[in-house]
Amino acid sequence: MNKPESTAPRPANRDAGADEGMYAKHQKVYPREVHGVFAFWRSTGVLVLLGLYYGLPWLRWDGRQAVLLDLPERKFHIFALTFWPQDFFYLALILIVAALTLFFFTALAGRLWCGYACPQTVWTEVFLRIERLVEGDRARQMKLADAPWGARKLLIKATKQTLWLVFAAYTGLTFVGYFTPILEVARGLVDFSLGPWESFWIAFYSLATYGNAGFLREQVCIYMCPYARFQSAMFDKNTLIISYDQARGEPRGSRKRGDDHRAKGLGHCIDCTLCVQVCPTGIDIRQGLQYQCIGCAACIDVCDQVMDKMGYPKGLVRYTTENALLGKAVRILRPRVLFYAALLLAMVGGLGYALATRLPLELDVIRDRNALFRETDGGLIENVYTLKILNMDDRPHRYRLTVEGINNLQLRMHRDQIDVPAGEVMELPVRLQVDPGELSARSNKIAFTLQDRDDPTLTVTEDARFLGPAPGTR
Amino acid sequence: MRIPVIQKIIAILWPSFLMAGVATVLFFTAFDPALILAHTAFADVPRLGAYTVGFFLFWLLTASSCLLTCYFQRPCDRAPGAS
Numbered sequence: 001m002n003k004p005e006s007t008a009p010r011p012a013n014r015d016a017g018a019d020e021g022m023y024a025k026h027q028k029v030y031p032r033e034v035h036g037v038f039a040f041w042r043s044t045g046v047l048v049l050l051g052l053y054y055g056l057p058w059l060r061w062d063g064r065q066a067v068l069l070d071l072p073e074r075k076f077h078i079f080a081l082t083f084w085p086q087d088f089f090y091l092a093l094i095l096i097v098a099a100l101t102l103f104f105f106t107a108l109a110g111r112l113w114c115g116y117a118c119p120q121t122v123w124t125e126v127f128l129r130i131e132r133l134v135e136g137d138r139a140r141q142m143k144l145a146d147a148p149w150g151a152r153k154l155l156i157k158a159t160k161q162t163l164w165l166v167f168a169a170y171t172g173l174t175f176v177g178y179f180t181p182i183l184e185v186a187r188g189l190v191d192f193s194l195g196p197w198e199s200f201w202i203a204f205y206s207l208a209t210y211g212n213a214g215f216l217r218e219q220v221c222i223y224m225c226p227y228a229r230f231q232s233a234m235f236d237k238n239t240l241i242i243s244y245d246q247a248r249g250e251p252r253g254s255r256k257r258g259d260d261h262r263a264k265g266l267g268h269c270i271d272c273t274l275c276v277q278v279c280p281t282g283i284d285i286r287q288g289l290q291y292q293c294i295g296c297a298a299c300i301d302v303c304d305q306v307m308d309k310m311g312y313p314k315g316l317v318r319y320t321t322e323n324a325l326l327g328k329a330v331r332i333l334r335p336r337v338l339f340y341a342a343l344l345l346a347m348v349g350g351l352g353y354a355l356a357t358r359l360p361l362e363l364d365v366i367r368d369r370n371a372l373f374r375e376t377d378g379g380l381i382e383n384v385y386t387l388k389i390l391n392m393d394d395r396p397h398r399y400r401l402t403v404e405g406i407n408n409l410q411l412r413m414h415r416d417q418i419d420v421p422a423g424e425v426m427e428l429p430v431r432l433q434v435d436p437g438e439l440s441a442r443s444n445k446i447a448f449t450l451q452d453r454d455d456p457t458l459t460v461t462e463d464a465r466f467l468g469p470a471p472g473t474r
Numbered sequence: 475m476r477i478p479v480i481q482k483i484i485a486i487l488w489p490s491f492l493m494a495g496v497a498t499v500l501f502f503t504a505f506d507p508a509l510i511l512a513h514t515a516f517a518d519v520p521r522l523g524a525y526t527v528g529f530f531l532f533w534l535l536t537a538s539s540c541l542l543t544c545y546f547q548r549p550c551d552r553a554p555g556a557s
Binding site: 071072074085088179180196198200201219223224 | 480481484485488503504506520521522523525526
């Protein structure tokens with residue numbers, strides 16, 4: 001483990017060739033249960049995140065679902081805000097902020113995301129717990145796997161699969177509940193009136209959860225996760241990583257408690273292989289930084305317990321940096337971290353500003369394409385437009401329309417008031433008329449301005465062209 | 475070095491899945507399926523149905539592209555014309 005480049009694949013501590021073939025032949029990893037500081041934080045993270053995921057769709061706001069990415073209605077409701085397809089810009093900003101946050105934390109503390117917050121980790125943790133609940137601990141699970149098929153094994157395996165499927169199905173239901181009102185989904189399930197597309201996506205997401213968390217597990221991290229492959233680009237010698245202290249641990253070897261390891265010429269590692277047994281991806285942390293390591297810190301927890309029992313200081317495996325291991329000074333505030341932090345602050349500020357100044361009103365001007373212009377009986381030049389007025393607010397608005405750009409330009413429309421209900425689009429045909437003497441060119445720039453009657457800050461302006469005969473032809 | 479079969483399958487289905495998702499979001503943000511289908515035989519298909527079919531069509535397209543990439547990546551034993 002020298003440079004970030006050295007995170008290149010190294011053989012994991014598995015039988016050679018175990019990876020060949022489909023996951024049926026793939027050697028299953030049976031992670032041993034672990035307790036400790038980091039296990040506590042991971043459990044807390046899992047509980048909080050799952051609570052958010054399963055709870056959020058049931059939250060109400062102003063008489064509707066608080067977080068509803070309403071695909072059928074093409075409107076995203078997030079608490080007080082409602083986003084339209086025209087607001088795609090904000091979604092892009094949010095995604096950039098999310099990516100930068102990931103970069104920032106990766107540069108600072110390595111794979112925090114993978115070990116504590118990634119959905120793959122979170123749901124695998126739940127599936128592992130169900131497995132442990134039904135099949136027992138690691139040793140029992142392995143024994144059961146080797147046992148011949150019989151009534152008992154069938155019953156245990158069937159129970160586990162049923163629990164997995166029920167949990168996955170509820171996960172799928174919740175997922176669809178983010179995109180169509182969850183009350184309708186739940187009601188539809190109870191009285192069998194759920195639409196075919198909703199049913200399909202519940203099934204699809206359930207099976208994806210079941211497959212990823214039940215079977216693929218660490219293979220998702222190894223083969224499917226793009227972040228696992230490019231994260232080394234964000235690592236440097238001051239990044240917090242989980243490392244085995246080779247200088248302290250080697251040469252490893254078994255011994256009795258109370259033996260003087262120095263007399264035997266041994267380091268602190270007693271070679272109990274517990275760190276390998278608890279690893280959800282089945283690697284040996286003592287071989288150095290490997291890209292399969294998801295930074296879950298299970299090996300730290302288990303090794304600290306062993307060190308305690310042996311009477312050695314904790315931290316043979318620990319969160320540390322490459323510089324610290326080499327005995328050099330560790331710099332937390334370094335250009336890379338400051339750069340990500342500055343960029344992140346700028347983007348969050350930009351997003352906040354854009355949201356704060358966002359107007360829930362949009363105006364589109366479409367010129368009548370059939371005629372460039374026409375002359376009225378009174379000798380005026382007339383252009384026809386269709387205005388599309390989007391009231392993106394959650395309450396109705398009354399607007400005032402004005403137009404400028406040419407002297408004495410007259411605005412004519414078929415209604416006195418422009419009233420647009422909450423969240424609706426109004427198509428408003430308007431005619432503009434002007435005396436040809438006022439036109440200085442064939443094509444004249446004009447501007448429509450739409451303003452709320454009560455709130456003058458709610459104003460949008462949209463440019464358009466007014467066409468007429470060439471000046472002097474009359 | 476041999477590549478596990480699971481990795482080959484994932485290399486076709488997974489990147490195409492991700493890109494099909496991106497394409498679906500971009501496409502249906504720009505175009506409302508209810509407007510596209512309004513004057514066709516599929517006018518009764520709800521938006522959710524149109525999104526679903528759109529997503530799987532995109533996935534078919536991107537997966538085909540991944541499949542071809544994997545196919546052409548196979549080593550050529552002999553250069554054309556070599557004896």
